Amino acid sequence: MNKNYDQNNIFAKILNSEISCTKIDENDNAFAFLDINPQSHIHILIIPKKPYINIYDFNKNASAKEILDFWKLVNNLIEKQNITEKGFRIITNSGKDGNQDVMHFHIHLLGGKNLGRMITLNS
């Protein structure tokens, strides 16, 4: 485990059932649940079951099977949500400049409406 991984982060607590969530789907290595503060009609969080801080940590240190299972779950969700044709957006925030709040790697799967332009740079 990355020495900087905080084992008390909220998603670690969701994984060990200390905190409840609305589960959507899971497989051996990944877990999907609804975001508590949805930013779109569809707003699902997908996380690896093992402890990785961000996408860099995950890509660098997860096994090939973990990485494959993670992205398989993402594609299964895209199919089940019926957004393969209509489209969607995937976001992953990392670190301070990325404004990451929860320090367990996750991606946001957003869809169900037109999501507008990707990003606004304020300064």
Ligand code: 5GP
């Ligand atoms: P980040 O800013 O780290 O990319 O996103 C963290 C996300 O986790 C936010 O969209 C926030 O709404 C969501 N979140 C924070 N706490 C909880 C929680 O206890 N349960 C669920 N389901 N989502 C949470």
